[in-house]
Amino acid sequence: MKRLSIALCYTLLFLFSLSFANGEQAEIRILHVNDFHGFAEPYKPFGSNERVGGIAYLAAKVEELRKEKPSFLLSAGDMIQGNNWANLFQGESVIELMNEMRFDAMVVGNHEFDFGPEVLKKRVSEANFPVLGANVEGLKILTPYIIKELRGAKIAIIGLVTEDVPISTHPRNIPGIKFSSPMDTVEKYVKELKNKTHMIVVLSHIGHPVDRILAEKVKGIDVIVGGHSHTKVTKPVKVGDTIIVQAWEYGRALGLLDLTLKDGKIVRFEGYLEETKPKIGKEDQKVLAIVEKYKQKMDAVLNREVGEADVDLDGERGNVRKKETNLGNFIADILKDVSKADVAIINGGGIRASIKKGEIRVKEIYTALPFDNYIVAIKLTGRQIREALEHGVSGIEEEEGRFPQVSGLTFKYSPFDKRGSRVREVLVAGRPIHLEKEYIVATHDFLAVGGDGYKAFGEAIKTSRDFSVIGGMMKGKKVVYSDSGRWLRDVVVEYIKEKGRVAPKAEGRIKEIR
C-alpha cells in the first residue's frame, strides 16, 4: 500500500510537471522571513506591552501553509546575530531551528559576517539549505544562485547582500572578502538564467528602497523577496514587472506570496503578512524544543566565569550619575583602548549595576550594560570635548544619566556654578586641552547620535562627509571607528577574559571643586 502511495505521488508530480510544460498553469507559494536576528522567543517591542513573535508559533504556521500548496521557505538574511539567544552561540542555535523548519534557501545578510569568516563558514556548513551571496567574492562556501523545480516550473533564486557590509562590520570579519554592486551582479545573472528558467526570484538583503530601484533598473526579475530595512510590506507591491515583498522583522510576521504561472509567466499573484501571535498550544513542538534547549544553555553561558575583580566595581545609580566610579573608568578605558582613541566619554546612565569583588560572570556584565550599544570613535575639537563635558555635568542635581565617565582626560567642575559654566581645567594625557586641536574621542552609538543631549558628536557627524572604507574600516572626515556588529557588553566580556583579573580605581579623573 505504501509503495502504491509513493508511486501515485510520483505519477502526480510527473503529471504536474508535464502539464506545466504543456502550457497549463502551476500554482506555487513562497513563504518568507527576514531580519529574524535570533528573536526566538516572543517579546515586547519598544513602545508596546503586547508580546509578539515567537519562532515556534511562526514555524507551526509555516507547516500549516505548506500543506495547502507546493511551497518554498526563504530567508532574506540577518538571521544569526542580534538577540542573546543567537549571539551567545554565534548563531548555531538559529541554524539548528532553520534546519528543523526545512528552509529552502537564505541569503547572507550584513550581520551574518559579525562573528568573523570562520564562524560564518561553520554556520553555512551546518545548514541543510544553500546560503546565497551572488555579489560576495572571496567566500567560496556561499552560492550565487540555485535553481529549484516546483510543479514543473524551474525557478532561479539569486542572493544579494548590501555592498555596504564593510561599513557595518569590523574589517577583521571580512578579510579578503569583496562585495560588488548588487545591480551589476543581478543583471549578469538574469542574463545567464532567463532562458534556462521559468521565473527569477531575487532574495535580497539590500533594503526596500533599494529593492524598488533594482526592480526599476534591471528587467527580468519576477520577484524580490527583501530584507535589511525591516519593512512591513503588508501586500506585495509591483514595480515595473517585478513583485516586491518583505516580512518586517524578528519573526513578527511570516510572508506569504502565492503565484500562478502559465507559459513561463506569472499570470496572477497575491500575498499578505501573517503576524505571529504567541498562543499557547499553537507551537511547533520540535522548534519549541530547540528554543527551550538553547534557553537552558543560555543560562549556563551567562553563568560562566570570565575573570575576577580584585575590588567591587561601582555601577550604583546614585554614583555613576554624579561622580567618577571605577566601573565607569574601566568601561571608558576599554572603549579608548579598543578604538585606539585619545579619550573616551560615556554616559553614566548607560551603566545599570555594580559588579561585586570576586568572580565576574557574563550575566553580571550584561546586567551592568544592558543596552545594545556599540563603539564609535569620532574626531572632536578640544572645544567640542569641553562642551560635551559641560553638558555632561549640567544635570547633576537631577542625577541625569548624561553624567560623563571618562578615559584619557581629567577635568574639574563646580556644581555650584550655573549650568554651562561649570567645567575647569581639562587635561588630555596630562596636558591642557587645545580648544582648536582635534582629538579622537571614543563613545558609543547612542551618544554619537546625540543621545542624552550630547550634541557635540552629532555636529561632528554632520560635518563628516564622503565616507569611504579605508584599510577595511569605515572612515569619514570625522569618524574613525564604528563596529556595529559587536555590542559593547560583549567587548567588555572579551576584554575581561583576556585580562583575567581586573582592579580599576577611581583615581581623580573627575574632581568636584567649589
Added chain:
Amino acid sequence: MKVFINDKAIHVLPDMTVKHALIRAGLLKEIEDSKKVYDEWGNEVGLEGALSEGIKIYVR
C-alpha cells in the same frame, strides 16, 4: 548620510538605523508613546531597519 524624518534633514553614520535617526531627531520618546515609523510608501519600518541615503521616514 543624510536622511529625512518628517521632512527634516538628519545626519547619521552610514551604518546607522532608524532608531539612531530618531534619537538624533529627538523623536524616540514618541515611539515609546506608541507612535510608529513609516517609509515614504506608507510601510511601517522597524527601529533597527537599515537606512539609505536620502530616505524619507515619518513618525505618526
